[in-house]
Amino acid sequence: MAGSAWRSMLTLGGAVRRPALSSASFSRGMQTVTLIPGDGIGPEISTAVMKIFEAAKAPIRWEERNVTAIKGPGGRWMIPPDAKESMDRSKIGLKGPLKTPIAAGHPSMNLLLRKTFDLYANVRPCISIEGYKTPYTDVNLVTIRENTEGEYSGIEHVIVDGVVQSIKLITENASRRIAEYAFEYARNNQRSSVTAVHKANIMRMSDGLFLRKCREVAENYKDVKFTEMYLDTVCLNMVQDPTQFDVLVMPNLYGDILSDLCAGLIGGLGVTPSGNIGANGVAIFESVHGTAPDIAGMDLANPTALLLSAVMMLRHMGLHDYGNKIQTACFDTIRDKKVLTKDLGGNSKCSEFTADICRRVQDLD
């Protein structure tokens, strides 16, 4: 059933080589996690998650930090040093939504976080939620998106007045790294195939390089089937029959579009978890929806996305029992349909939804 599919598919643990020392400290005692509440509805959903974790008695100690960009020495934008120091120490982060203004002075906050911690892989498992009906059933796929380069390198110039050039950067190292992560993930989570998504017929050299690296890495993972498919074909087939896809690996822009497309298939960003894996064992789990400024502070937000990302985090840390407990409670609440928030089709408040989940978690003990 979908429940057991969730359990096996959400383990990120095996895909990241954790240093031997910290794996011992994960299981006993309180584990520190850097919490970044974010903007808009961020603070209220973070509070909801903390409440639920408290009810589940999970051994997590939260360290709240703010990541609004500041101008460091030398004029470069950076995240506040106390946030960076906290993340480097705890290695695990949970992040709420951050504001990204259009055409403003400083770079996007999410981009800044990615550059600081070299979060090279964005993993989004998209699995249909039982209680939440969408036109697409039985979706069970994972999108793995290269998160550091590609079209989002942020390098743009005005060549002549009226002509703008945007540079898409593809490097061998980044392509190899993401391909390796994708195959490791597939192997550790018992996924049968990895599909590389590209547009190498048009962008011969750049996507060609990405594809070549994927092929090379596939040679070392003969137990996982490797296929390649054009971006347009994937989009076409995805909306007709999403069950044919398993793990998808792709460069930045295609990953952005496809992962949101897949999120739309299962019910939107309000219910989709997401994890970012970085070099040096850093992992930041986040809710990928926006800040929803129109409902901020009104106790109407849906904490499911952040909660499911937190569950992903628990599994990554090896705390599977707590993860399963909280997830079961969450799904039962959604399936029950009695206290759903507005975006899920009900008209309850966020606090009521949270309280219901807390109650179920305590009952499950």
Place this chain on the structure above:
Amino acid sequence: MAAHSAVLSVSKIINPFWGGRLGNTVKVFGTTLTSHRNKTQLTGENIPPPAKYGGRHTVTLIPGDGIGPELLNHVREVFRFSCVPVDFEVVHVNSALETEEDINNAITAIRRNGVALKGNIETKHTMPPSVKSRNNLLRTSLDLYANVMHCQSLPGVQTRHQNIDIMIIRENTEGEYSSLEHENVPGVVESLKIITRNNSLRIAEYAFRLAREKGRRRVTAVHKANIMKLGDGLFLQCCREVASGYPDITFDSMIVDNTTMQLVSKPQQFDVMVMPNLYGNVVSNVCAGLVGGPGLVPGANYGRDYAVFETATRNTGKSIAEKNIANPTAMLLAGCMMLDHLKLHDYASSIRNAVFTTMNENRLHTADLGGQGTTSEVVQSVMRIIQSKGQLTAEL
């Protein structure tokens, strides 16, 4: 047109080395010079092409690869059967060759005839990167700047979403498809995405004109200006400028990832969408999937002087080639769009109605729609319906 080419040739004479480099900027300025003169020619107002002798039009036909040749043969069969006054000049393009001679012949033929119907030409990865996509070459050489696709839910086709009616207008020549790539350092490849003010204004003008012509209420620009601030920011700005000249049409914008999400949950909210090249690729394929698949939707590429018609999703369909299972609907409807462009509206309507009747009433579906029909069965049915309507036809 004359001023434009004069400027180009002058630049080539003066500076043969820089000719190519300046070429683009000159093209950009050239279009500004001539654009105000051609404002009336922007949408379906294109002057009917000159290749008409004895009341018969000549149209270039490029079979392409995969299912292209067989589907285009069916189109010719239906046209011959309906006594459509169109002669096809067939130009083959061999995708296995590295030289560009074939595609240049095709481009010359299209310049001569003004109109073309084509299948998709395959781009093989095994060839070196200097061998560019033939389809892309065709579009940029002929400056077919607008790709128009109309996605409509068909009553006879079972899909998850109903009542979809979206027109997608996609910039067809620049953006990510500029084919400008280089490897400065080994292992680091840069691909350039070019957005120009002139092309963005041009495509936005086209979109709004088309919307007004077809009585549409809303135009949505799809972009990613929160990340690509300069590039897509420019595109969005141009759309807003053009929108201000059309107060009767509502204009809004949406970020591309949100757009795809909305498309799979509530596609009925969209009316007309305009966007740069790559997002156009994604969105048009998503919409085609939503209404029933690649075998149903025709697409048209319009330039100022030329028009090329093909299937909207541009698939080669190698895996189903020559098995008689491909869906001929998209290619037949593309042929009808071409007939409309040639002002042969009666023939276009008769063939189109026959296709829709086969699809909706007779429910004769090919494998991609979940049915058991073969391509030839569908085509035979179309021809029978045309004959039954009492018009002049050849032998069945």
